[in-house]
Amino acid sequence: MKHLLYYLFFFFWFVASLLPLRLLYFFSDLLYYPLYYVVRYRRKVVRKNLEESFPEKPLVELRKIEREFYHYFCDYIVETIKLFSMSEKQMRQRMTFGGVDKINEIIKHKDCVLYLGHYCNWEWVSSIPLHLGMTDNFIAGQIYHQIENKAFDKLFLWMRSRFHAVNIEMLMALRHLVRYKQQNKRFIIGFISDQSPNWNFVKMWTEFLNHKSSFFIGAESIAKATDAAVVYLDVQRVKRGYYHADFVVMTEDPKSFPDYEITVDYARRLEETIRRAPQYWLWSHNRWKRTYEKYLKLKSESA
Template sequence: MTDSAARTEITGTWSEWAQDRALRGLIRTALALPYAQRVALMGHVVQRWIAPRAGYLDRAISNLDYVWPEMDQDEKRQIAEGCCNNFGRTTIENYSLKDLFKRADSTTLSGDGLDAIHKAKAEGRPVLFVTGHFGNFEAPRAALVKQGFQIGGLYRPLSNPYFNQHYAQNMHDLCGPVFEQGRRGTMGLVRHMRQGGMAVLLFDIYDSGGVPVDFLGKPAPTLTSAAEIAAKTDALLVPFFGIRQPDGLGFKAEFDAPLTAGDAVAQTVAMTQTLEARIQRHPEQWFWVHRRWKPGRQERQRRRAAASIAP
C-alpha cells in the first residue's frame, strides 16, 4: 500500500500520519538488524530517547508514586526505565514474527493450567486466555501456536488510526482471527469461541464502564467481559504470562489453573491477583506507561454521581 493510499483510506490527522511514518521508519530500521541487536536497540531507544520526550517515563513514575508512595525515588526511576526498555523490546519482538516463532522453541512452558488446555484442545472445548501488559504477552501465544494451537484475540484499537492499521494486521499474522473491541468484535469473538476456538484477551485496561477492582491497592475500573464471554461459551478461563528472562531475549510462559469459582466480578478479581503476583516479582516488566487508574477522572465521576442523587 502506498503512503497516499493509506492517507485516503484512513481518517486521521496529518500529525497522526507523520507520527506513524516516523514509527514505521524506526521499525523498518530495526528490522534490518540481526534479531538480538534490534531488540536491544529498540529497548534502548524507547528507554533513553522516546519515553523521556513523549512523557512515558514521567507517567510511569507518576503511577509508581500513586501505588507505592513509600518506595525510594531512585528505585521508582529504575523500575520506570526498565518498563520503557521492556516496552521497546516487546514492540519490535512482536513485529519480528519469524524470529518470535523461532525463539518460541526455547520458551519454557509451566504451570497448573497446561494439562487443562491440552485436554481442552483434544476435546474441542474453547479456551479464553487472559493476561496483562506484562513481559511480552505474545510470547506464550507464539509458543502455543508452535505446538499446533490456533489462538485469536480481542484488542483495543490504538488512537492513531494509521499505526493501528498495521498493528492489527500484525496481530492477525501472528495467529488469527483478531477482533476489534466493541459490540461487533465481541460478537465475532463469541462466535469463534462457541465453535471451539481459543483466544487471548488483555484485561488490565482502564474503562470507565468497568467495575472498580483493586489493582496494586488502588481501585481500577475493569471490564468483566472476559469472565462473561467465558461463561457464555463454556470456555476455560486461563491466565497466562510471558515473563522476560535475564538475558532480555528469552521467555518463560506461565499458565495458571483455570479460574472456576465465583461470578464475573469474582473471576475478574482473581485474574487481577494473578497479574499482581507477577508484578510484585518483576515490577519493571509491567507497562507502567498505561493510564491504568486515572484517579482524577474517577474522583470526578464520583462527584457527578453524588450530585445526581443529592436531594
C-alpha cells in the same frame, strides 16, 4: 493515500525486522537515553504510578525500577519490530509456554478465555497457536482495540496473525465467539484486561497496586455467556529476548462464581506478577485517571 502509507510502513518495518536481535538491542540501548532524559516520554505518569503503587519502597528503588522500565520499553519496541519477520523456529525458542498439556486437555471439551496484562512482551504471546494442538476446528486469537491510524492498524493486525492467531475487534467479540460455538469450533481467546475502561464500561472496583481500580469485565462476561474455562497467563522474562508463560487455570465453571469475582481474582494474580518484577509492566499507561471518588460523584449526580 492510506494504501501508500501502509506499503511504505510495511517496507521499512520489514527491512528493519531483518536485522539480528543483538543489533536491534544495540539500537534499543541507544534509544533509551533520548527517550528517558531528553523526550522524557510520559515520565510524570510513570513516576506518579510507581510512587503511588509502591509507597513502601524507598525513592532510590523506585527510580531504579523507573529506569529499568524505560530500558525494557525500548527492548519491547525493537522486539515488536523483530516480530514482523521472526521465523516460527525462532519464536518457539524465544517464547515458551508451560501448562500446555492441561490447556490441550481442556479444549477437547471446553472453550477458554485467557486473561493477560500489558506485561513483558504481550505481542509475542500471539505465538500461542504454535504451541497448542491446532486443528481445523480450533481457533486461537486475541481481542484487540482498533488503532486510530488505519495504516498502523492494518500492520499490527498482519503482524499479530503471523503465527495463525485470529484478531477479533473488542465490540464484535461476543458475536464472533457465539458463531464459533454454532460452528462447533473450540476457541482460546486472549483478553488484555488491565487498561482503564471508559466510564460507560465501569461496573466494578477492587484494590490493585494500592489503588481503588476498575477493570473491564468483558472477559468474565464472555466466559459466563459461552461457559468457557478461565485461564490466567503468568508471564516472566527469562533473559533478554526470552520469555516463558504459564497457563494457570482459574476455573472451568465460571457460572458458579458471583459477578465480578473472577475479575477480582485476575486483578490479584496480575498484581502478584507485577510485584515479582515491576519493571516489565506498562507503567506509561495512565491507569488511574478515572478515580473511585469521581465514579461515586457521577453516580450520585445521575441518581
